[in-house]
Amino acid sequence: MKHVTIKDVARKLKCSVSTVSRAFNDKYDIRKETRDQILATAKEMGYSPNPIAKSLLKQCSNQIGVVVPEFINSFFPEVIIGIQEVFLKKGYQVLIMQSGESTNTELENIKTLEKNMVDGMIVSLSLETKNVDYFKNLINSGFPLVLFNRVSNELDTSKVVIDDYKWAFFATEHLIYQGFRNIFHFAGPGGLMFTQNRRNGFVDAHRKHKLPISENSIMEAGLLMSDGERVMEKLIAMHNIPDAIFAVNDPTAIGAMKALKKHGFKIPDDVALVGFTESKLAPLIDPPLTSVAQPTHEIGTTAARLLLDRIESKGIFVPQTVVLNGRLNVRESSMKLR
Amino acid sequence: MKHVTIKDVARKLKCSVSTVSRAFNDKYDIRKETRDQILATAKEMGYSPNPIAKSLLKQCSNQIGVVVPEFINSFFPEVIIGIQEVFLKKGYQVLIMQSGESTNTELENIKTLEKNMVDGMIVSLSLETKNVDYFKNLINSGFPLVLFNRVSNELDTSKVVIDDYKWAFFATEHLIYQGFRNIFHFAGPGGLMFTQNRRNGFVDAHRKHKLPISENSIMEAGLLMSDGERVMEKLIAMHNIPDAIFAVNDPTAIGAMKALKKHGFKIPDDVALVGFTESKLAPLIDPPLTSVAQPTHEIGTTAARLLLDRIESKGIFVPQTVVLNGRLNVRESSMKLR
């Protein structure tokens, strides 16, 4: 029933707890025979050191925490797999928590992990999060933290991102090269860095090609499929149909696609579509969706290595921002026929 | 830098640690004024009780652990959201771990959570897991455990499942009603309960309708898209094309679809398709895929409530298996066009 503790082992072997402890923590001031015997009986009794007690003592836990906004889309899960890959090899356990895009839950998650004495955290901020004071304190107090994807430039810590501006620029330019002129952007919620960057990329691509860009062509949508659907329905109702749409992410693009198909519009003949942060659906949907793919797995491994370096560097550590490369996967949804 | 502890607060207020402790654990043997003052300065100092120490003392943590094989497909994430919903409300934190379909990692995960003194676990077994001895011991020692989806009938504990047999039966029968006669089944890996159940449903639907069923029409595929693709390619190479396929899950169905489309087969005209455990892709793919939808969110909340009941019931507790209802969502991929 109860967990077998170091005392039980010591009692059984008629030795002291410290001897047992020593047997488990390969220090060389112990005789091999005693060590082997202790390890053997310990195993037999089903004993293993209690990490909780160890954490309390050593103020660290060989655990790292990961907090993500959601894992309905495949993006975050794929990143997490990358993270795990690195840490499991190093003997760390990875605790995952989900904020559900809520600042409050996010904060609770962070505190829980902190109190569990995780040795570091990898976080992608929730949509709601405006106030990053808690993170600031964490960083200032010397806690190892790495951000990815949803980052804040108020926080001076290591980050892993892709160049949203650049790839939004490329994606838009691709539409321009295809000959589309009346291009709309379905933007993400205001305030988020990547929303702004993708929007700026969209604008500057037009600027480079000296194409006018009307105020109304940038619509604040959201990040969900329902957002894309809603905004598209509105445009259809207003008979304001663009040639092409660059959406802030795949779900909104797919939402728009859904609404367009429902009303009999052909894609890409009537309206072309480009998404972002390629989802598993992109190549499978009809028509296949052009999208900017992020190197999810690599984002995970990179973030993990940055955190590991930070944890293991007992001395000074300079936060660094790693910008990984994306890729524009061109598919049928954005190809001008003929 | 360092965490502020109960001692710091006590020292600052020139009172004893027990008084501070009392202030936090609403016992009535404390004066309101002292209590308020303590709470105020504690807040000011940024103190909150350290759950690690509390766990060590109380042998429980107000945390529950969740172990799933993967969360690339939306199924497990959606279940987890349901689980969180119940537990967050009750003041529990939910720690999530991913076994990656590996027995070893699964075991490590379980042990980590156990050593973190989680008050209970919700687990869906990995594909590889044959030996469930560790779980048996866990259950026998009185540890609260609930299984879902990937369960084992060797384990005497609460479970949440859907009736795989029944819904596989319905799905197959649907194909039969549509007029298909040469129906294949892409089965999952042997050994898994749901693999067997879905296979039996497939067989018995044929039996009920007195349809012959050849040995070769059941192909062991796997659970991945690549598995479906591979098996379908093989069939195509052998010029052995069925009228319809009932696949063990959506990814294999979609893999088959991919291969079929690549070789110019029309769906459902040439080959009809039905999946299982409806994924987000199913309604979006071309053609939309018929599939058995599982009530993911409800699976999560149900499992959570079962676990909660088990945790809070200090006395005797009878394990119960809850069988939730699925739903066959019929879409274009399985509709016989006259």
Place this chain on the structure above:
DNA sequence: TTGTACGCGTTATCAC
């Protein structure tokens, strides 16, 4: 080489 004793941050049980 091994044992004793202390401390990690709490709460519970005693005294006072």
Place this chain on the structure above:
DNA sequence: GTGATAACGCGTACAA
């Protein structure tokens, strides 16, 4: 109503 102290399970400096 409040303070001292023992425990929770472990690692480790120090003593033996």
